[in-house]
Amino acid sequence: MRAAQAIEAYAAQAGGGGAVVASHLDVMDFVTPAFRKLYTDFYIKLVNKAPALWGYLYQATHAAPQNSSMQRLRRAVERLNTRALMQQIAAFRPDAIVCTHFLPAELLSRALRQQQLDCPVWVQVTDFDLHRMWVHEHMRGYFAATDEVAFRMRHEGIAPAQIHVTGIPVMPVFAQAPERAQCAAQFGIDPQRKTILLMGGGAGLGSLDTIAARLLALEADFQLIVLAGKNAAALAALEKLAGQHPGRLLAQGFTNQVERLMACADLVITKPGGLTTSECLALGLPMIVNSPIPGQEERNADYLLEQGVALKAFDAVTLEYRVQHLLAHPSQLADMRARALALGRPLAGAVVVEQVLAEGAGA
Incomplete structure (x- = not known):
């Protein structure tokens, strides 16, 4: 959420005079209470009560083959309850979308594949590591925290031209x-x-x-x-x-x-x-x-x-x-x-916005 807010803040500064209009959406505002509980409450309880189990799941989901039962189950759950989100996106009519969490990236990857969305989607990874859940088809590009994360992206099959090492976006107040x-x-x-x-x-x-x-x-x-x-x-x-x-x-x-x-x-x-x-x-x-x-x-x-x-x-x-x-x-x-x-990369958010704007919308 904080990375998204930082990108939104830098987008508001870009171009001057309202040339860029940005809107921050939290996917958890557009899912059912049951889904939200699974993705938030369950996670918090798991990392507090059984952190070793979370560590196992983190590694297991990263290493699991794309067609494994674990991956199929995860994608089946994440395909649920997306209508409200897609309606909100359609109402805003964006020229570009930047995802700062792997869940919206996966949801929008499917929407692009099914031609339910026609604008470029970018992914901002918000850790100094890359989990496979961040990697999806049909993304316009990826923003990496470090050169090593970019290296891992290439290892996962992402084209080098799609990868930009920017750092993790923080609010403009941290720039000075x-x-x-x-x-x-x-x-x-x-x-x-x-x-x-x-x-x-x-x-x-x-x-x-x-x-x-x-x-x-x-x-x-x-x-x-x-x-x-x-x-x-x-x-x-x-x-x-x-x-x-x-x-x-x-x-x-x-x-x-x-x-x-x-x-x-x-x-x-x-x-x-x-x-x-x-x-x-x-x-x-x-x-x-x-x-x-x-x-x-x-x-x-x-x-x-x-x-x-x-x-x-x-x-x-x-x-x-x-x-x-x-x-x-x-x-x-x-x-x-x-x-x-x-x-430190205090201007990461500005670099992300500049790159998105430089590549243009729908090109």
Whole structure:
């Protein structure tokens, strides 16, 4: 969703004066409640309760032959309940479509094959890995996060001319780092003090307030910002903890100013999702990635570790060690920051829009 919003935002800027009109559709708004539950609730429960099983399914569906029973079952399920989506697309009459998830790509591939759609469809892969579920016939082109993902696309039979290495689209606000001192003043924190941003918890590390308490107990001088999102209980627990550590903990609920909080940070602790880590790279932020879900998050983490922009914590003890180590070795932290800045592609969304427009509609 965030990649789609980024592309939509850059499309709105393209050409000037409303020359490009973009609309963001969420496929889950156009399916039955049962289908939505299968694709969202079931996935969330699976990765939280049985991540190893999800990892097996991720690999099994990638390796399964196209005519296998597993692949046929998956496609049979995904062929259901598409009428409302196709009606919405027809009403908008698009000149081009960009898919930022493999489900709409598969649905629209079938529509193109059956001549129910007559505009070019593009696919933006939103991880530092390529699962076969992203690869479909009749697509105009593919946008890859890295050269390695592009290599994997060619291995899957996608023509080189169809592949464009753009990075993963992030919102335009990440194209230029906000000024740290101004952002720190906005949130009431010290811009000169080492600052760690904690985004999300769970998956073996414990609740946010538990992780925050363990970090604040370390013998190191730093400030901690913790994002609780829409979790009211977590925010309340963090605010209580902040009262016990005056001037050291900023508890933050849902915010649309993540980039300004990132601008205050020297290090981010986060799950290795493709979008969040791309935002960190865009701003040159070193990361500690925590307990990646087997499958796409694990592949994302591998990429970030290989590039020298992140360390991995698989439990709370490891997290404490990693934090202490980086704070005690500022030169390593600085090196990770430089590598992250070099790796970031903050203008990926603009490049995607430019490529779609350059190839024209229906050509």
